[in-house]
Amino acid sequence: MNPKIARHVYGWLLFAPAAIFFILFTHYPIVRSCYLSFFNNPRGVQPRRFVGLANYAYLVNDPIFWQALKNNLIYAFGTIPVTVSLAILMAVWVNRRMTGRAFVRAAYFTPTILPMIAIANIWLFFYTPGVGLFDNLLKSMGYSGRNWLGDPDTALLCLMVIAIWKDAGFFMIFYLAALQGIPKDVIEAGKIEGAGRWYFFRRVTLPLLMPTTVFVVFNALINTFRIIDHIFILTKGGPDNATELLLYYLFQTAFEFWDTAYAAVLTVVIMAILMTLALAQFKVLERRTHYQ
Amino acid sequence: MQIEVRGVSKRYGKVRAVGNASFSVEEGQLLVILGPSGCGKTTLLRLIAGLETVTSGTIHIAGREVTDLPPDKRNISMVFQSYALFPHLSVRENIIFGLKVRKVPGQEIERRLARVIDLLGLGDRLDSKPGELSGGMRQRVALGRAIIAEKPVTLMDEPLSNLDAKLRNSMRREICSLQRRLGIGMVYVTHDQIEAMTMADRIVLMRDGSIIQDDVPENFYEQPANTFVARFIGTPPMNIIPLCATTGGAALEPGGEILFPGIDGNRFKLGIRPENIRIAEQGRPAVVTGQEYLGSDTFIACEINGHELIVRTRGRKTMLEGTRVHLTWDPHTLCLFDAQTEQRLESLPPGRKEG
Numbered sequence: 092m093n094p095k096i097a098r099h100v101y102g103w104l105l106f107a108p109a110a111i112f113f114i115l116f117t118h119y120p121i122v123r124s125c126y127l128s129f130f131n132n133p134r135g136v137q138p139r140r141f142v143g144l145a146n147y148a149y150l151v152n153d154p155i156f157w158q159a160l161k162n163n164l165i166y167a168f169g170t171i172p173v174t175v176s177l178a179i180l181m182a183v184w185v186n187r188r189m190t191g192r193a194f195v196r197a198a199y200f201t202p203t204i205l206p207m208i209a210i211a212n213i214w215l216f217f218y219t220p221g222v223g224l225f226d227n228l229l230k231s232m233g234y235s236g237r238n239w240l241g242d243p244d245t246a247l248l249c250l251m252v253i254a255i256w257k258d259a260g261f262f263m264i265f266y267l268a269a270l271q272g273i274p275k276d277v278i279e280a281g282k283i284e285g286a287g288r289w290y291f292f293r294r295v296t297l298p299l300l301m302p303t304t305v306f307v308v309f310n311a312l313i314n315t316f317r318i319i320d321h322i323f324i325l326t327k328g329g330p331d332n333a334t335e336l337l338l339y340y341l342f343q344t345a346f347e348f349w350d351t352a353y354a355a356v357l358t359v360v361i362m363a364i365l366m367t368l369a370l371a372q373f374k375v376l377e378r379r380t381h382y383q
Numbered sequence: 384m385q386i387e388v389r390g391v392s393k394r395y396g397k398v399r400a401v402g403n404a405s406f407s408v409e410e411g412q413l414l415v416i417l418g419p420s421g422c423g424k425t426t427l428l429r430l431i432a433g434l435e436t437v438t439s440g441t442i443h444i445a446g447r448e449v450t451d452l453p454p455d456k457r458n459i460s461m462v463f464q465s466y467a468l469f470p471h472l473s474v475r476e477n478i479i480f481g482l483k484v485r486k487v488p489g490q491e492i493e494r495r496l497a498r499v500i501d502l503l504g505l506g507d508r509l510d511s512k513p514g515e516l517s518g519g520m521r522q523r524v525a526l527g528r529a530i531i532a533e534k535p536v537t538l539m540d541e542p543l544s545n546l547d548a549k550l551r552n553s554m555r556r557e558i559c560s561l562q563r564r565l566g567i568g569m570v571y572v573t574h575d576q577i578e579a580m581t582m583a584d585r586i587v588l589m590r591d592g593s594i595i596q597d598d599v600p601e602n603f604y605e606q607p608a609n610t611f612v613a614r615f616i617g618t619p620p621m622n623i624i625p626l627c628a629t630t631g632g633a634a635l636e637p638g639g640e641i642l643f644p645g646i647d648g649n650r651f652k653l654g655i656r657p658e659n660i661r662i663a664e665q666g667r668p669a670v671v672t673g674q675e676y677l678g679s680d681t682f683i684a685c686e687i688n689g690h691e692l693i694v695r696t697r698g699r700k701t702m703l704e705g706t707r708v709h710l711t712w713d714p715h716t717l718c719l720f721d722a723q724t725e726q727r728l729e730s731l732p733p734g735r736k737e738g
């Protein structure tokens with residue numbers, strides 16, 4: 092065989108195993124979902140029928156979808172700034188020379204290695220009306236407790252607190268790595284020039300952490316559309332759809348209501364959101380991070 | 384006196400990085416700290432800058448004790464070996480960083496910036512990021528940041544070591560003339576003896592954390608404190624060969640001609656610079672063992688009694704290995720070192736006229 096062709100074949104053979112699984116479990120389902128979103132559900136012996144944009148029209152008029160989207164945005168923009176600020180704060184804190192530094196770092200990181208289901212169960216106990224940690228604290232201070240997860244006003248907030256608690260430690264690790272990547276002599280140059288701690292942080296550290304922040308913010312954003320495990324344990328989307336997030340709504344549509352067609356539409360919408368975010372991240376990272 | 388270092392020591396656990404160092408820098412003087420790698424030069428400079436705290440001893444800058452003050456209270460500026468520029472800031476912002484910290488008024492900043500840019504020729508690169516500049520340009524930005532502060536003392540840690548030989552030569556001259564023009568006191572760390580010899584008003588030579596010699600450059604060459612200094616300064620280094628005891632004095636070989644009458648040869652070593660030896664018709668017999676041609680000079684290696692001596696001759700010379708030659712020198716160019724302590728003897732015992 093022509094050696095050039097042989098090399099191509101060799102290359103494709105190496106690529107094939109990964110490609111096959113990727114196509115099977117990622118690309119094919121995407122295409123199939125897009126396709127299904129233009130059909131209705133098969134009923135009994137009646138096969139599925141092409142309905143054009145009818146499913147999408149339904150989406151636009153579905154109040155629960157809009158509620159879920161709104162919840163998702165509140166969830167994202169309520170958690171991410173807090174998570175990122177906390178992560179930076181903790182990273183700066185544990186990056187200093189102090190006794191027990193390794194222990195503190197590990198402690199901050201622990202929530203990240205626990206499964207979300209386990210975390211949800213721990214927090215379920217914290218939030219339990221009457222006997223939970225928060226109610227006990229309130230009672231000891233003389234206030235009456237409340238049904239944290241059962242109240243539409245506080246349920247989403249409860250989930251957000253958990254997300255912050257879980258992610259801050261994880262993102263701290265990235266910031267810690269970035270902080271350690273700042274050259275020692277740059278920090279010393281700041282000292283020679285007389286920059287105070289806060290001034291130096293604002294003018295040097297924070298800008299140098301920018302690539303990490305971009306990475307972390309986009310990942311956190313994507314995560315808010317992806318991670319819903321705790322909803323299963325804590326609220327199941329309720330009360331009154333107060334904690335309905337897009338992916339959880341998709342799950343319910345597909346596996347509780349068995350509305351395959353509408354689930355396909357929701358899938359396409361979530362996919363579009365995630366892809367936009369991923370592309371935006373690459374664009375921003377490309378533009379912002381060429382310092383060296 | 385601009386800087387005064389008195390009995391300063393620095394330990395890192397068991398490691399003694401600097402031991403009992405004392406020296407001073409006069410106003411407007413350029414002092415070079417010279418020494419081989421790991422001898423404690425950087426540590427000493429960082430102690431002066433306040434980036435490290437002394438284990439013992441005191442440091443005065445401009446008559447004020449600064450031993451326990453942080454760097455920004457010491458009235459100094461510093462240029463780091465790796466430049467330490469802020470990678471996300473433009474050249475302009477890098478240079479004026481310190482002025483902004485100190486809230487110098489905008490007009491004053493512009494005035495000083497214009498002057499520094501003029502001095503360093505950075506005019507057209509003001510908006511570039513450090514990453515877009517060549518090594519030499521970055522070096523200038525780092526210099527600019529130090530100069531614009533208008534501090535009476537500037538510290539530099541091997542600022543030229545990342546540059547190629549040609550650029551290093553020109554930057555060396557630029558730094559020197561800047562220092563003279565601005566009249567700043569400067570402490571300059573290097574391990575390059577040529578930088579030290581050409582730039583310094585005064586050199587402090589270190590080894591293993593201790594100061595070996597603190598002197599003007601010419602004395603390092605002509606009156607090295609010991610064999611270490613003698614061999615550290617000069618290319619090729621000074622020839623150091625042990626003397627032999629012979630009846631009546633010290634000679635280069637047993638039974639050879641007496642160089643130093645009336646002294647015990649076994650207790651001393653002889654030192655002589657390669658350029659002070661001549662190949663002549665008469666003198667000490669030697670055998671040629673090799674040569675190195677450098678263009679303007681040729682180094683010829685000779686052997687006397689199993690000890691190698693390098694002779695520096697002008698221009699191009701061809702001498703076959705094994706050729707028998709005669710070496711001669713002026714007696715007053717000889718140095719005598721104690722074989723035990725390696726220290727140079729201040730007064731040379733009178734030798735016999737060579738011929």
Ligand SMILES: Nc1ncnc2c1ncn2[C@@H]1O[C@H](COP(=O)(O)OP(=O)(O)OP(=O)(O)O)[C@@H](O)[C@H]1O
Binds near residue numbers: 418
């Ligand atoms: N932070 C530190 N912790 C422990 N030991 C150190 C530290 N800094 C320096 N040393 C030690 O102190 C000694 C002197 O180091 P220093 O960096 O001052 O040498 P130097 O003369 O600047 O060398 P070079 O020419 O390689 O830069 C070395 O043995 C080094 O290992």
Ligand SMILES: [Mg+2]
Binds near residue numbers: 425
């Ligand atoms: Mg050094």
